[in-house]
Amino acid sequence: MANLGIDVLFKGTNFLRLLQGLWVSVEISLVSVAISIILGLLVGVLMTLNKLWLKAILKIYLEIVRIMPQMVLLFIVYFGTTRVFGWDITAEAAAIFVFSFWGVAEMGDLVRGSIKSIPKIQFESAYALGMDKKQTYFYIILPQTIRRLIPLSINLITRMIKTTSLVMMIGIVEVLKVAQQIIEANRKASPNAAFGVFAVVFLLYFIVCWPISRLAVYLEKRWA
């Protein structure tokens, strides 16, 4: 087992491609998280309103996201929209849609939790100062909510990056797919390439996710 196949990575543009694949994962995650935060704020606020039908709809939405495997969602969005509506959306768009669909629900729930955890007295003292509902949410409640949320949403980024390997199902070539391509293209020359390449992939994931989750811990402590 002397040759673990790391050398394979230095053939041609292999390593560069691996990094490009990683960037695809990170990019999809970042865009999705950005969308998730913005829409999640809105959904979260909606979740706290006392409208029964709205609550029911959002609850169902949340349950769907929790229970449906992301791969099924990817299939449905990427192929289903074409079948049913005849839309031909790109795989990247489908992936971002599905990840955002997931993220918005999760963020929404986090936002709801954070808003609920803000003492009622914060609303009331804003009202007592003559602010209306909109001003109260905008200047008082949301800024506090966001601070609690940022560490949590950072964790969502790492979870998304780790889940992006599913997008290969709709033809997107991300880091794990590139890894498989490299392993297969070099199977003859270095049969053990799987180990080296996967070790590097393991490391790459760690290098990307670890600082992000440390940042979350740091912010959580700072804003606690």
Add this chain to the structure above:
Amino acid sequence: MDIDILKSYIPLYKDALFLTMKIGWQGILLSLILGLVGAAVLHFKVPVLKVITGIYIEIFRNTPLLVQLFFIYFALPKVGVKITAETCGVLGLGMLGGAYMIETIRSGLESIPVIQTESALSLGMTKEQTFIHVILPQAISMSVPGLLANVIFLLKETSVFSTISLMDLMFTAKDLIGMYAKTIECLFLLVLFYLIMLLPVSILGAFVERRMRYGQFGD
């Protein structure tokens, strides 16, 4: 959708469901044990072990389960440790879950006011008695919603078991699509069986969360 096809596939999905549940719940049990032990280690700041636990958490939380399984299943035999796919699935899921469970239980522990520990100590209880009778039960009930969220997350993560030849729900679906090309039927059953597996847990989670909120605020 073709009902006959659905009917003929259902037994396959049922087998997959049983396998997924079997491995899933064993893995979850393991993760809970790891979670308790790890959280206790961090809580008591046990020298050495504390550092090991920290490293363990960082590694398992920041890499995908797929890659973790790959190492346990394919790399360990190369150094002479051979385990069956099922054991590997349980181990992999348990190790990943453990890292999440530790964090959840630990934050439950941290949310218990120091005064609880101190009043138990002033009643003459030892550190261990305090932990077991006073702190842990409270921490667990504080963490229940988080623990259930972890359970759902872990049951869903079983979808990567296909890598190590375990015929879980996801793999069954992909496999049947590959062989017989009945995409719609296969995905429909996949969603249905995930519902069967996860909906009860999810409902339980919502229920427990509501009960806890009542608990905190009085009646």
Add this chain to the structure above:
Amino acid sequence: MSELLKVTHLQKKFGDNVVLKDINLSVKKGEVVVIIGPSGCGKSTFLRCLNGLEEIQDGVIVVDGLPVEAGKREITKLRQKIGMVFQSYELFPHKTVLENIILAPMKVQKRSKDEATKEALELLDKVGLVDKKDYYPRQLSGGQKQRVAIVRALLMHPEILLFDEVTAALDPEMVHEVLETMLALAKSGSTMLIVTHEMSFARAIADRILFLDKGEIVEESNDAKSFFIQPTTERARKFLKTFAYE
């Protein structure tokens, strides 16, 4: 018109639970009214009704000629006439002392930042906190926080100030500094409604004492000193006894 606040036949229920029954009260400009009574008798609820934080089931509340109706658009106008300070935790934790104070004047009353800041600093100076203007609430002691909350209410130039047990969560020395601030306000002629459990403070500051029990005004006295020595009702006597030992 020297009558600032007029409450007639006020009734407030939570579900079937009648919390305030037929309350009548009229407060003149410059008056300091102290409301005391056992826990749960409805003191906080009463103050909250006054600035429309609670809907009322019956009766009329009129502040400076305008009726208080919770939920209506105009309520935000009305609330600018009423300053309110709560028991605690009400400063906005994500804003500095100064930002806390000038936020509402700027956003609600559309005053310029410079002008609001100038007045805020003057008021902060009066309560001895001008050097803390850039601190965050968590960096302040409880007593300092409450004084900032008072300044925040004052900057809106309210007609009436409502104080709900503003010292209940404070350490004794801090109680003192907050109550001193309130005494100063009373001397300067502010109209105030104060709920408190500090009997000696109530005695010192009150023009009028209301004793509330089970949602009713059981005793009303324009002579705080004699009320504390010799209340006329049995219920008030029993209540006051809980503050003495031996």
Add this chain to the structure above:
Amino acid sequence: MSELLKVTHLQKKFGDNVVLKDINLSVKKGEVVVIIGPSGCGKSTFLRCLNGLEEIQDGVIVVDGLPVEAGKREITKLRQKIGMVFQSYELFPHKTVLENIILAPMKVQKRSKDEATKEALELLDKVGLVDKKDYYPRQLSGGQKQRVAIVRALLMHPEILLFDEVTAALDPEMVHEVLETMLALAKSGSTMLIVTHEMSFARAIADRILFLDKGEIVEESNDAKSFFIQPTTERARKFLKTFAYE
């Protein structure tokens, strides 16, 4: 041996911050000592040192002939001699009133469940809470919680009871019921060290008053009445003034 507690040259630091300097104190069986002083002067820290919740940097604490040494195994033995009640939130929320009370006697002193329960019910009866035995803490008022906490401490048959501002978080009427319970204990001959901000209560219960300031015993008086009227030190006089208005 009637000397239950002896503290000599006690020094306590947090880092470089000396919080208690050279404290000397001796308490006899049956004595009630009340400790007063401004916030942050070290009252709580002192009580916590006494039952080994804090490590001390210098000096000796001896309870009933045994030295208190935080962190040592024997500390659990010693703590059984010392009952302590805190400001609040100390009942175990996941256990009923009765379970809260009998947990330590059973687990620590290995007493039988029946015997512990029997005594617990007797004591609960004394404080008027026997009908609440199966309630959970969240179903009790603050005053009831504190009385349960006192019973819980009593069931361990401690030699000394330490009370740290047990009424600070309570509504005024509840303050009364808790203090009455403590007065009854004092009358029955319990040895107690009490930290409180309730001056009239301190005057009523104290055999001895300690006035602590900046970690030092500034004034010690065996005559509570005259201390409150005419303290000998300037610092005590200033402190007492913060409790009066006008």
Add this chain to the structure above:
Amino acid sequence: GSSDNSAATLDAGTTDSSKETGSAAGFRTLDEIKESGTINIGVFSDKSPFGYVDENGEYAGYDVYFAERIGKDLGVEINYVSTEAANRIEYLQTGKVDIILANFTVTEERAQEVDFALPYMNVALGVVSPSDAVVESLDDIGADDQVIVISGTTAETYLTKNYPDIKLQKYDAYAEAKTAFENGNGVAWANDNTEVIAFSIENEGYTVGIPSLGDNDTIAPAVTKGNETLLTWLNDEITSLGDEQFFHADYEATLLDTYGADYEDTLVVEGGKVQ
């Protein structure tokens, strides 16, 4: 009785609607493809030597060699789409690719979903096992022994249908299946004989005990069901390429390294005619 009826109705309904979408947006005709200037071809990107990405990021392999020629003859650019075994049909049915050239074995079930053009390669099954315990007949396999297969391959379908008692150990990807086989997780590995033969050539200690199993299958390009114009063009193309022995050239360029010259005639189907 009644359940049969409802199934039949449902079935009819599906066929109708799929026909509708098929003609509306389901596929692009030959002219539409030419007009657009680009053709979308679904290939494997990790199945060397048939369809893979080389170390410079370029698609290569037996299937890709053919795809390149298609692009050239149509006079259009090629847009490669990386497919998985499980989504090849979906890509065609939604018209997201025009042709699948991903080592697609012709089967009855698949033929109901997509239209296959003429074949361009033979495939049969083979079984490889460790030399010290060679499996020479599938009847030798014990009740507790497991045979490794790759999900979605014809080997899996064949064994499931004809040897339902044999326990299969299924993997998603080649790399994993082979590693597991090397680790001794199964007594044998059943796959396309091309693969197992190559494996025994490259790895010492393994023997192909069963070189050919079951029917001979073929591999062919597939298009969306009903895409007559493209199908006809592909069939004509394959037939005429036979004249220049194109697929032999393809073999020599892409498969020779792996299989050597011996298998050239067994594997290659020239001009769409199976010998």
